[in-house]
Amino acid sequence: xxxxxxxxxxxxxxxxxxxxxxxxxxxxxxxxxxxxxxxxxxxxxxxxxxxxxxxxxxxxxxxxxxxxxxxxxxxxxxxxxxxxxxxxxxxxxxxxxxxxxxxxxxxxxxxxxxxxxxxxxxxxxxxxxxxxxxxxxxxxxxxxxxxxxxxxxxxxxxxxxxxxxxxxxxxxxxxxxxxxxxxxxxxxxxxxxxxxxxxxxxxxxxxxxxxxxxxxxxxxxxxxxxxxxxxxxxxxxxxxxxxxxxxxxxxxxxxxxxxxxxxxxxxxxxxxxxxxxxxxxxxxxxxxx
Amino acid sequence: xxxxxxxxxxxxxxxxxxxxxxxxxxxxxxxxxxxxxxxxxxxxxxxxxxxxxxxxxxxxxxxxxxxxxxxxxxxxxxxxxxxxxxxxxxxxxxxxxxxxxxxxxxxxxxxxxxxxxxxxxxxxxxxxxxxxxxxxxxxxxxxxxxxxxxxxxxxxxxxxxxxxxxxxxxxxxxxxxxxxxxxxxxxxxxxxxxxxxxxxxxxxxxxxxxxxxxxxxxxxxxxxxxxxxxxxxxxxxxxxxxxxxxxxxxxxxxxxxxxxxxxxxxxxxxxxxxx
Amino acid sequence: xxxxxxxxxxxxxxxxxxxxxxxxxxxxxxxxxxxxxxxxxxxxxxxxxxxxxxxxxxxxxxxxxxxxxxxxxxxxxxxxxxxxxxxxxxxxxxxxxxxxxxxxxxxxxxxxxxxxxxxxxxxxxxxxxxxxxxxxxxxxxxxxxxxxxxxxxxxxxxxxxxxxxxxxxxxxxxxxxxxxxxxxxxxxxxxxxxxxxxxxxxxxxxxxxxxxxxxxxxxxxxxxxxxxxxxxxxxxxxxxxxxxxxxxxxxxxxxxxxxxxxxxxxxxxxxxxxxxxxxxxxxxxxxxxxxxxxxxxxxxxxxxxxxxxxxxxxxxxxxxxxxxxxxxxxxxxxxxxxxxxxxxxxxxxxxxxxxxxxxxxxxxxxxxxxxxxxxxxxxxxxxxxxxxxxxxxxxxxxxxxxxxxxxxxxxxxxxxxxxxxxxxxxxxxxxx
Numbered sequence: 001x002x003x004x005x006x007x008x009x010x011x012x013x014x015x016x017x018x019x020x021x022x023x024x025x026x027x028x029x030x031x032x033x034x035x036x037x038x039x040x041x042x043x044x045x046x047x048x049x050x051x052x053x054x055x056x057x058x059x060x061x062x063x064x065x066x067x068x069x070x071x072x073x074x075x076x077x078x079x080x081x082x083x084x085x086x087x088x089x090x091x092x093x094x095x096x097x098x099x100x101x102x103x104x105x106x107x108x109x110x111x112x113x114x115x116x117x118x119x120x121x122x123x124x125x126x127x128x129x130x131x132x133x134x135x136x137x138x139x140x141x142x143x144x145x146x147x148x149x150x151x152x153x154x155x156x157x158x159x160x161x162x163x164x165x166x167x168x169x170x171x172x173x174x175x176x177x178x179x180x181x182x183x184x185x186x187x188x189x190x191x192x193x194x195x196x197x198x199x200x201x202x203x204x205x206x207x208x209x210x211x212x213x214x215x216x217x218x219x220x221x222x223x224x225x226x227x228x229x230x231x232x233x234x235x236x237x238x239x240x241x242x243x244x245x246x247x248x249x250x251x252x253x254x255x256x257x258x259x260x261x262x263x264x265x266x267x268x269x270x271x272x273x274x275x276x277x278x279x280x281x282x283x284x285x286x287x288x289x
Numbered sequence: 290x291x292x293x294x295x296x297x298x299x300x301x302x303x304x305x306x307x308x309x310x311x312x313x314x315x316x317x318x319x320x321x322x323x324x325x326x327x328x329x330x331x332x333x334x335x336x337x338x339x340x341x342x343x344x345x346x347x348x349x350x351x352x353x354x355x356x357x358x359x360x361x362x363x364x365x366x367x368x369x370x371x372x373x374x375x376x377x378x379x380x381x382x383x384x385x386x387x388x389x390x391x392x393x394x395x396x397x398x399x400x401x402x403x404x405x406x407x408x409x410x411x412x413x414x415x416x417x418x419x420x421x422x423x424x425x426x427x428x429x430x431x432x433x434x435x436x437x438x439x440x441x442x443x444x445x446x447x448x449x450x451x452x453x454x455x456x457x458x459x460x461x462x463x464x465x466x467x468x469x470x471x472x473x474x475x476x477x478x479x480x481x482x483x484x485x486x487x488x489x490x491x492x493x494x495x496x497x498x499x500x501x502x503x504x505x506x507x508x509x510x511x512x513x514x515x516x517x518x519x520x521x522x523x524x525x526x527x528x529x530x531x532x533x534x535x536x537x538x539x540x541x542x543x544x545x546x547x548x549x550x551x552x553x554x555x556x557x558x559x560x561x562x563x564x
Numbered sequence: 565x566x567x568x569x570x571x572x573x574x575x576x577x578x579x580x581x582x583x584x585x586x587x588x589x590x591x592x593x594x595x596x597x598x599x600x601x602x603x604x605x606x607x608x609x610x611x612x613x614x615x616x617x618x619x620x621x622x623x624x625x626x627x628x629x630x631x632x633x634x635x636x637x638x639x640x641x642x643x644x645x646x647x648x649x650x651x652x653x654x655x656x657x658x659x660x661x662x663x664x665x666x667x668x669x670x671x672x673x674x675x676x677x678x679x680x681x682x683x684x685x686x687x688x689x690x691x692x693x694x695x696x697x698x699x700x701x702x703x704x705x706x707x708x709x710x711x712x713x714x715x716x717x718x719x720x721x722x723x724x725x726x727x728x729x730x731x732x733x734x735x736x737x738x739x740x741x742x743x744x745x746x747x748x749x750x751x752x753x754x755x756x757x758x759x760x761x762x763x764x765x766x767x768x769x770x771x772x773x774x775x776x777x778x779x780x781x782x783x784x785x786x787x788x789x790x791x792x793x794x795x796x797x798x799x800x801x802x803x804x805x806x807x808x809x810x811x812x813x814x815x816x817x818x819x820x821x822x823x824x825x826x827x828x829x830x831x832x833x834x835x836x837x838x839x840x841x842x843x844x845x846x847x848x849x850x851x852x853x854x855x856x857x858x859x860x861x862x863x864x865x866x867x868x869x870x871x872x873x874x875x876x877x878x879x880x881x882x883x884x885x886x887x888x889x890x891x892x893x894x895x896x897x898x899x900x901x902x903x904x905x906x907x908x909x910x911x912x913x914x915x916x917x918x919x920x921x922x923x924x925x926x927x928x929x930x931x932x933x934x935x936x937x938x939x940x941x942x943x944x945x946x947x948x949x950x951x952x953x954x955x956x957x958x959x960x961x962x963x964x965x966x967x968x969x970x971x972x973x974x975x976x977x978x979x980x981x982x983x984x985x986x987x988x989x990x991x992x993x994x995x996x
Contacts, residue, residue, distance in 0.1 A: 008466060009388050012378035016437075017393065019375050023430055027411030034411070089304055096297040105550040106305045112546030112553075113312060113539045114495035114512045120535055121311035124318060127330075127834060128824050129841035130528050132314050135330040146825030150975035153829070163308045171553065224404035227497040231516055235774050237828035238972020245406040245498075252410050253502075253633035254964050256658075265407040276399050327841040327860070417641035505626045505634055506645070517595065517626075528837070 035262040047259075054263035063239060064264060067247035074158065074243065075222035081162045082218050083211060086169025090177050091199065097174065104174070111167040119231030122160050150237050157229050157241060161222060169214045176210035177203070216279060220272075244268055312539070319532035326528045341533035354537060357514035360425055361494055361541075364510055367429025368493030369486050372440035375433070380441060381474060384448040385456075394441070401438035408434070409502050416503060425508045431499050436489035447481030448474060484552045491542040491553075511538040587622040588896040591635070591646040593883055594625035596852060598696050601918030605909055609900060619896035632658075632960060639663070639888065647891035648901060653881035653950065656686040657957035664887045665689035666898060668905040675907045677923030679945060683882030686955060692884030693905045695913065697921030697944055699878040700784055700869055701854065702747075703839065704739050704846035707863040708754065708763060712736045722753045729758070729820060730813075739846065742870040744785055747846070748813050748822075754845035757821030765824075765843040769835045770814055772827045774971040776963035781848060782970070783879040783951065786810035788872025793953040793962065793991065800995070802988045806874075808980065815974050828975045839864075851919065851940055866936075868943050880948035882921065958994035965990035 035054055037047030058064050089107065097103055110118070126147045128134045137144035147156045180203060188198050226245035235242040235250060242250070248268070252261035306313075318326060322338045329335055345354055382388035412431060413422070421427030451474060459469045500510040515534045546553060592602045606621045624646055626634065632655050638645065639662035651659055668690060672681065676694055684692035712718050713736050726734040726749035734749045742750070751767030752758045758767075771778040783791075789806035817823055824830065824838055836853055838844050840860030848869050849857070858864045869878050885904065891897050903909055910920050914930050914937055922930065927941050953959065966987055973983035 005386075009382050009386055012382040013388055013393070016375045016379045016397070016441075019371075019433075020397070023412075023434055024408065026415050027408055030411040030414055031407075034414075089300070093297055093301055096294075096301060101551070103301055103305075105547040107301070107308065108546060108550055108553065109312065109543060110308045112491050112495075112542045114497060114542070116495075116497035116512045117515060117535050117539050118311060120516060120531070121315045124528060124532060125311050125314040126826075127837065128826055129837050129843060130318070130326050130330050132317070132330050132332050133310075139331075148826045148829035150828060150977050160311075163310075166308065220402045224406070226404075226406060231497075233773075233829050235968070237772065237774055237975030238977040239774060239968050240972075240975070240977055245404050248404075248406045248410075249498075253637070255961055256636065258410065261410055265404075265410065268404055269407050272403050273399070276402050280395070327837055413637065414641070417637075417643070422638075422641070422643070423645065502634075505638065506624050509626070 031262050031266060034258055035266050037259055039258040040256050050259070054259040055267070057260055058263045058267060061260075063242065064247060066239070067242045067244050070240075070242060071223045071225070071244040074154075074161070074225060075219045077158055078161045078165070078222040079215050079218035081158070082166045082169045083173075083214050085162070085166045086171075086214065087173050087207070087211065089166070089170045090174040091203070094174065094177055104171070108167040108171055110164045111171075113164070115164065115227040116231050118160065118164050119228035122156075122228075123232050126156070148233055150240060153233055153236055153241055157232065160228060160232065161225065164228070165218060165221065169218060172214045172217075173207060173210055176207055180206055315532045315535050318528055319536050321529055323527060323529055341527075341529040342537070344530050345533045345537055354511070354514070354534065357509055357511040357538075358541075360428070360504075360508050360514075361510040361512070361538075363425040364428040364432055364508070365490050365493035367426065368432025368436055368496075369489035371429070371433040372436045372489060373444070373482055373485055376437065376441045376444050377475070377478070378470070380444040381448050381470060384445050385453075394445075397441045398438045400434065405435065405498055409498060412499075413502055423504045423506060423508050428499060428503055428508050428510065429493075431503065432493040432496055435496060435499075436485075436492055439488060439492075440485045443481050443485045444478060447478045451477050487545060487549050487552055491545060494542050514538070587618065587620055588648065588893050588900050589622050589624055589646045590885060590897075590900070591624045591626070591649040592885070593650050593696070594631070597855075597917040597919065598883060599625055601913045601916040602695070604916035605904065605913050608912055609903060609909075615899075616896075619893070619899060621900055635659070639890075642890040643888070644890055644892050647888055647893050647897035648885050649888055650883060651684070651692045651886045652883050653683045654954055654959040654963065656684065656691055656886075657955055657959060659886070660686045660689075660691060660957075662889050663691055664889045664894075665691055666693070666887050666901050668693060669902050671907050672905040674924065675905065675910050675926045676921060677945075679948070680882060680921035680923065683880070683921075683950070684884045684886070692886035693901050694882045694884045694921060695904070696883040696919045697880060697940055698883065698919070699851055699880045699940060699943055699948060700781055700848050701851050701866040702739060702742070702846065702848055702869045703853070703857050703864055703866050705764075705844075705861060705863050706865045708845050709736075709739060709750075711763075712753070713738070718753075721759065722749065725749065725752050725758055729816065739865070739870075740867060744788060744810070744813065744870045744872050747870045748817060750846060751817050751822040752820060755820065755822040762845075764845045766838070767822045767845050768817065769830065769838045769844045769847045770817065770823045770827050771830045771832065771835045772814075772818065772823075772971050772974050773829050773831045773834075774967050775831050776960060776967050778831060779963045779966045779970065780879050780881065781850070782810070782814070784848065784869045784877050785814070785872070787877040787879070787949055787951075788870070788874055790872075790874040793951040794995065795952070798996070800988050800991055802991065803984050807984065811970060811973060811980060811983075815980075818974050828971060851936070854936060866939075868947055876947050877949050878943055878947045880944050880950065881954075953995055956995060961994050962991055965994065 034047055036049060036051060038050045038053065039047040093103070113121075125131045125133050128144065133147075134144040146152055184202055185198060188202060193201075224245055225243050226249065229241050229243060230246060230249075233241050235246050244264075248261050248264050251257050251264060314332065317332050317334060319341050320334050320337045320339070321329070322336055322340060325335055348355065379389060379393070383390060383394060408431070416422040416427050421430070455473055455477075456469055459473050464472070494510075495512060496510070497512045500513040504510065504513065515531070515538045590602070590606070592599055603623060606623055609615060610620045632652070635649060636658060639649070639659055642662075651663070668681075672693075680694050680697060681690065683697070684690060684694050712722070719736050722736050723733045726732060726745075729752050730745060730748060732745065734746060736750075737746055747768070754762045754764050754767035756762045756765050771781055786807045786809070789809050791804060791806035791810065792801050794800050818827060826834075830838070832850065832853070835847065835849065836856055839847055839849075839857055842861060851866075854866050858866070868876055870876070885901060887894065887897050887901060907926055910922060910926060911929065914920050914922065914934055919937060919940060921944050922937060922941055927938055931938050953962065969978070969983040969987045969990075972978045973980050978986075
């Protein structure tokens with residue numbers, strides 16, 4: 001590359017690179033320094049180096065692993081539910097949507113509402129004495145489940161997350177479904193193939209790449225969940241709804257244990273990075289094949 | 290055929306009702322007078338009133354909703370526009386010259402997958418030193434980071450879709466790079482910019498964690514401001530007023546999303562498939 | 565072009581605008597009567613002639629959600645956004661390193677009394693002016709209890725229920741004479757899960773959300789059995805019959821359905837809503853809830869919490885205002901805080917809806933206007949307690965740890981022995 005072109009490229013890349021260095025570079029250094037030190041808010045300016053102590057404390061902390069397990073379960077279950085529901089809606093409602101486009105707008109409303117707001121909305125909707133759901137349960141059945149007790153709270157947050165983000169999977173799959181080549185379907189129909197078989201044998205395989213992407217994105221968002229769980233139930237009775245993000249937030253602000261919070265964050269970063277590299281390698285292999 | 294059509298409408302109605310239920314319940318609560326909420330939690334409103342909205346929309350010592358909305362608007366605009374400005378030049382370099390394909394591109398795109406909390410703590414400490422805590426600019430900057438991955442992806446895709454011949458032709462005419470970028474590439478990227486902007490704006494407006502941690506008073510965004518009404522351990526909740534605040538807070542992204550739903554769908558596919 | 569640049573500059577200036585300079589900025593406790601009262605006295609202070617323009621008070625209010633966490637970070641970071649800030653009894657130890665002791669007015673001793681002043685002291689220094697005193701009341705529905713006391717058949721059923729659940733036959737009593745056993749029996753009797761004919765769905769509502777404030781409400785109960793965090797030598801005393809008794813009975817009530825099944829997600833707002841709906845017979849709640857609860861259920865009566873074998877107790881803590889060590893206008897802030905500790909200011913604060921803990925003549929001066937303040941002052945001096953260790957640097961974290969473990973026990977995610985062992989381990993790390 002000639003020198004002036006190289007300079008040109010440098011100028012083009014500079015804004016983004018400098019921005020990233022400024023806003024993420026320093027925090028990264030800070031994370032590492034504090035992650036390797038014993039730090040509380042009292043000693044913010046004079047952290048004392050303790051090596052990998054924070055990391056061993058995090059690894060020995062049952063709650064960290066409980067939070068990791070919670071996030072993992074939550075991420076997998078919500079991603080699968082959302083994609084299954086979203087796929088059904090996208091495929092089944094496609095003919096309806098083709099004629100009445102506005103129906104899409106109604107279905108995606110939940111996902112443009114802030115998750116934190118959604119958590120508060122559920123807090124209202126599910127309250128035994130102010131919320132409509134328990135009200136009707138009592139009126140019709142003389143009983144209402146405790147949506148937020150230890151036994152049910154996991155199911156409740158899973159359902160809340162699923163209902164809010166199914167539109168995401170739906171929209172993604174709908175867009176992919178609409179771009180499927182029509183001629184294949186048309187030919188199959190002329191051959192007398194049943195719609196159900198058409199879906200399984202032809203359409204679904206074509207949708208698989210999008211479905212994997214939807215699953216992956218929804219898993220990531222589920223795994224790092226914070227807003228809606230935090231505003232709905234906090235960390236839950238005995239901490240049973242502590243996600244990874246909530247664990248770090250509480251270690252930092254509630255317990256003032258900055259070193260442990262950052263060590264956990266770094267471990268999380270490592271895990272996310274590994275997962276991503278794996279996923280991308282897999283994706284590349286799939287595309288190459 | 291007829292039956293299927295009816296069934297489809299039924300499925301649509303059920304899905305729409307169930308998924309939007311919390312929004313509906315909140316709206317209903319917001320339209321009830323204070324005494325009615327605990328007496329009658331049903332979806333039927335005995336004496337509908339706009340009183341709660343009047344309280345919310347009236348500036349008081351306790352609550353200035355316009356300030357929250359302005360904070361959200363400013364921060365979300367920064368968070369939606371800045372990524373476009375930052376990504377456009379480097380996206381061209383990537384699409385045409387492969388700049389940053391090895392490190393920069395995966396790095397930025399992978400930001401999408403990282404739990405945001407990782408940045409919140411060191412950022413807090415850094416902002417505290419720089420005086421960016423509790424400022425709209427500070428909040429906007431980090432929201433821009435949140436939106437970088439999608440912006441980068443969408444703009445790279447858009448540039449890759451532009452036929453190389455157009456640029457070649459301009460180059461033949463003696464145009465230099467800045468001119469080509471401005472006159473040829475930029476206009477063709479406008480749809481991608483708009484999509485990026487809409488998606489980024491909604492994401493930034495709805496962000497909660499950074500608003501919660503990085504602001505206290507002057508730059509509080511409306512997502513966090515609305516949660517003030519669910520006071521922890523003190524101060525009674527006026528459910529009706531709280532509900533009205535939530536509706537007002539949710540309205541801008543809702544309107545944007547409903548009006549622009551086609552673009553959102555397209556952007557997600559474009560962004561996701563290539564990623 | 566020029567004009568564009570100008571608007572651009574104006575916009576940038578607006579975006580970057582910092583805090584207004586040269587005032588005394590005070591960060592208060594948001595959202596309740598404390599805020600209303602502080603606004604009123606600040607206005608009064610600003611109207612005084614001897615207060616220079618640059619020393620006028622400007623108030624800041626944020627959110628209660630994560631308030632102490634954020635304040636902690638702000639103080640530690642040397643924030644200059646406020647000159648004076650809220651402190652609470654349980655957070656003084658945490659904030660003291662970033663604050664400066666202050667001098668109160670000469671009247672302060674007489675106005676507040678030694679007990680109340682001590683809620684704002686740490687290491688022998690006065691770190692704040694006490695503004696509000698918080699403690700707990702037993703709220704009950706007078707109409708329901710009256711009907712119960714007049715009904716002999718009901719007394720029979722009441723006895724059966726208490727015998728079945730608590731192993732002891734109890735008779736209905738006036739709440740003034742209640743022990744915690746009576747409280748529990750009453751809670752069971754008024755719950756439809758136990759007594760299908762109960763006029764209310766639940767006998768009580770216990771706030772069991774994993775939240776430190778809920779532990780404060782709970783503490784009065786084990787305390788009346790003699791519970792403390794640690795003994796005089798500093799040895800932890802969490803594994804005691806006193807703690808177990810109260811924890812187990814609360815769990816019994818939860819399991820029996822005497823408090824809403826969602827109680828494990830209830831905090832102040834949810835609990836008050838439950839009581840306000842008329843479906844709860846009695847509850848222990850902050851004194852600040854008095855207006856709201858009596859407003860919704862006019863038959864509500866507020867008295868001191870029930871008694872236990874060791875006597876009658878209520879958890880107390882004070883809110884107050886202290887001086888940020890990084891303050892830009894320290895002199896102005898000192899002047900305001902000193903004035904705030906005068907009788908004039910305390911009376912105005914009380915008249916505007918605040919709940920200061922007032923002593924002697926000052927309290928009497930308000931007896932007609934604010935009888936509840938006499939009640940608060942009375943309960944504070946007779947029944948008030950602070951757990952041993954609850955003003956230390958780690959007090960808030962101790963409450964947090966207790967909330968985590970005890971709510972887990974109540975919700976059924978772990979047994980009592982584990983909960984107590986975990987709390988002891990956490991507290992051992994935090995306090996020693």
